[in-house]
Amino acid sequence: MCKKWLERVERGFYQEHGKYLDDIQREILIRCYDSKQSYEKIATALNYSPRTINLLASQLWKLLTDVFKEKEKEKVKVTKANLRGAVKRFIDQQDLEEVDPINSTTTKTFQIFISDRSKNSEPSIAEQLRKTLQDARQATTIGQDWLQRSNKELNEYDCFLLIVSSHSVDESEIMIEELQRARESRETRPDKPLTILLIHAGSHLSLPLNHPLHKQLQDISQSECLSSSDLPILVAEIMKCLETTNESTLRGLLLLIQKLGKLKISDNWMLTYVGENQLHKLGDLVLDLKNRKIRSGYAYWGVGPTRMWTTACTDPCYHMRENIERFPDHARQLANYVNKEQYNFVSLGVGEGSKDSNIIRDFFNRDDQAKPRDDFSYLPVDMSLDMLRVAIGRIQELPSHRRIAIQRDIETKEGMAEIAHIAKVLGENRPILYGFIGNTIANVEDPEHVLNNIVQVMKSNDLLLFEAQIINDSALTNNQLQKTIQYVKEEYEGISFRQFALSALLQNSDLSVEPKERDSCYLVEVSLQPWKYGQVLQIGCCFENNTDKELYLTFPNEDTTTLGLKEKIHLYCSRKFTQGTLEHFVQATNLSILGKSLYLTNRGTGFVVMMLQRNYQN
Ligand SMILES: C[S@@+](CC[C@H](N)C(=O)[O-])C[C@H]1O[C@@H](n2cnc3c(N)ncnc32)[C@H](O)[C@@H]1O
Structure with missing residues (x-):
């Protein structure tokens, strides 16, 4: 046995x-x-x-x-x-x-060889990269003599990094030879893969398309390091390549996806990368409930909240419905920034998917075919697997193997680095349009940290379609403020949103309160708050124990807690930014606003959609 x-x-x-x-x-x-x-x-x-x-x-x-x-x-x-x-x-x-x-306490050490052909002035990116890799406990050699080493020596290396820049063009002969040697070494040792990576330092290598080096570079993963601030993310990318996805595995995965495309089966499935153990997610959520505060992604996590969110989005009385209906007209005005022949689309926090379906139609469909190019990839990302499944069902114009869902928490740096890496490999290095829409930025605990995570993984030609809810300065003046607060409270007190906000608590505990009494325990708090970048209207939705007894809650993992009289559990938080606050915030996060389109009601609330690009200083 x-x-x-x-x-x-x-x-x-x-x-x-x-x-x-x-x-x-x-x-x-x-x-x-x-x-x-x-x-x-x-x-x-x-x-x-x-x-x-x-x-x-x-x-x-x-x-x-x-x-x-x-x-x-x-x-x-x-x-x-x-x-x-x-x-x-x-x-x-x-x-x-x-x-x-x-x-992990048992990190493997990789042998990395850096060949620096960038001819950059001191301190060179190659030298800085070597130091950063060494800090990450990687044995790194930097040298110009890759071609002089014996086959035995080459076999010791796990990774060959070739660093290039626009100044490397006159070294192209030697780079071709180095890459050939690396390929030969890779082919002779299938059991010890050699990862080959090309890194553009400072600026891109500019070669005519018919240059022989182009042929050598065709299936080589490429990264950018335009300034030293990119180094940590570059090292994370290199480590990810080495640890999880050697080139042959990735090629295998791409091949598998191509084969899946030939399967003649129904469209009723999704190819999903599940990046996190859902039992750990449940553990985190129970901890949140015990600490009396559910964090952003957890409010949508699981089948109950997914159902309630999907229902709320179809409720004409909930303000999201109006947002979903008006969004396409505003987003469409920014479609020209995206070259539909080149870009893939990664949607961060996809929700129920109606907006993405419009984006794919308006940004990527070719006029003559009413569908995107054959190798276009759509990668919806969400913490909730159930939400991904609902969203995928809405994107019918793409074959199933081109809709690859990623279950991952975008609030973590590693999560975002992993998402970008997968998108890059499965999207075969094409530039990416990231979507971060639907005011998700306003619901997270630390918007600065989350936006910064996204910016860090953006390459120079990637774009970010960004949407947030805004409020007019005039709605916040002394004589308007109370009315505005009351109006916003009503938005979040509506029945469908209330049912959604309560659903994470109801799905994950045995709360035994009659529905009527439960409604009287639902509370929305709205207040004007100063923030680093200007004013925001802060919204908090809570369950407050307004019954006449203590409430004993048991969670799915058998953990328990007692909610005393008047004690609260924070179910959901959100914000509305003034336009100035939002612009100040994105610009301070190293993003340029290429274009924007906004919608405001006569009550002074609405939303803005922006097309953003990361700033790169040379
Ligand atoms: C406000 S909804 C927006 C949905 C959609 N983008 C839209 O515009 O309608 C937020 C979505 O982001 C997801 N989400 C929230 N926090 C997340 C996190 N930390 N990681 C991944 N997904 C998250 C939620 O599960 C939900 O589907």
């Missing part, structure tokens, strides 16, 4: 001690773990004296203590009595490291 736990322990044992368990050690381990047999019984079964088994067992527990030691925690001594618990903790810890490579 195959014992999974034993395989894991044996592997750990080998990693720690450089040898496997011997037969007698294995027997002792299995018998103590499986049936807690006494040493006497084991001795009889194995034909040893009890004293010997006692001795061998105590040596084994010592060796296992070293295998199971939890980094940064106190070393826990393994004994016969705590063996099962120790094995379980060890396996859990390993699983955690596998799903969270960023926090």
Whole structure:
């Protein structure tokens, strides 16, 4: 019978001690773990004296203590009595490291060779990159003698980085030779992949299209490093390439996607990259509920909130309906910034998908065919798998293998870096139109941090279609403010939005309050707040215990909490920015406004859609 736990322990044992368990050690381990047999019984079964088994067992527990030691925690001594618990903790810890490579304590070191052909002045990007890689504990060599090294030496490297700039053109002969040598090395060792990456430093390499170097570069991943502030994100990209996606895996994935395109099956499915363990997400949400504050993405996470959000978006009384209806006319005015023959579309926080369906129609359809070019890729991103499935269903004009959904949290730096990396590889290096629309920026805890994460992954010709809700300065003057606050409260008190806002709590707890009483516990708070970039109208939606008793809540993982009288759980937060505040904010986040279109009601609220581009200083 195959014992999974034993395989894991044996592997750990080998990693720690450089040898496997011997037969007698294995027997002792299995018998103590499986049936807690006494040493006497084991001795009889194995034909040893009890004293010997006692001795061998105590040596084994010592060796296992070293295998199971939890980094940064106190070393826990393994004994016969705590063996099962120790094995379980060890396996859990390993699983955690596998799903969270960023926090993994066992980072692999890669050998990276940098060939600097950029001819940049000091301090060169290559030198800075080498230092940054070394800080990330990567063994890096920088040199000009790739061609002089023996095949044996080349085989030591995991990665060949070629750094180029517009000054490298007269070195193209040598670069062709270097790339050829790297390819040859890669082909001779399928078991130890060599990642080849081209990095544009400072500016792009400008070559005529028929130049022989172009042919060499065709299937090579390319990145940019236009200034030293790009280095951390570049290093993250390199590490991602090395750790998770060597070139042959990626080529395999692309091939798979192409094959999927030939399958003659219904359109009723989606190809999804699930980047996060949903059980961890549930754990985080329960923690949020216990801390009395649900963070942005969690308010939409799961099938209940997805259903309620989708319903709210069709409710004529909810202001989102008007936004969804008016959005296409305003967004369309910015379509000319996007070259439909080149760009792919990555939608961050896709929601129920109606707006994306309009964007694809208005920005990417070719006039003569009413659909985008054949290799156009649409990558909707959302924390909620259910939301992705609803959204994908709305995008019918694309074949299923060109609609690749990504489940990932965009509020984390690693999440955004991963999304950009996937988009780049699956989109075969084409420029990207990122969509970040529907006021999602206003719902997150820290808008500056989130927008900055997005800006950091944008390449020089990527674009960002950005939308947020705005409020006119005149609606905030002393004599208008109370009326405006009342109006905005009504927007969020409407029945369909209320049902949505409560849905994350209802889906993830056993809240037992009659629907009528529950409605009286729903509260919307609106206030004018100063912010670093100007004024914002802050909106908070809460569940307040307005019943006459304490409420006991149990969550899906059996955790519990008690909500005292008048105690609140913050369900949803949002903001409306003044136009000046918003523009100040995006410009301070290193973005230029290429164009914008806005809509305002006679009450002074509405939305603005902008086309933004990252600023690059040479
Ligand atoms: C306000 S809705 C906007 C939907 C859509 N873009 C629109 O304009 O109608 C916000 C969407 O972003 C997703 N979202 C919110 N926070 C997120 C996060 N941290 N990571 C990924 N998705 C998130 C939600 O699940 C939801 O689908």
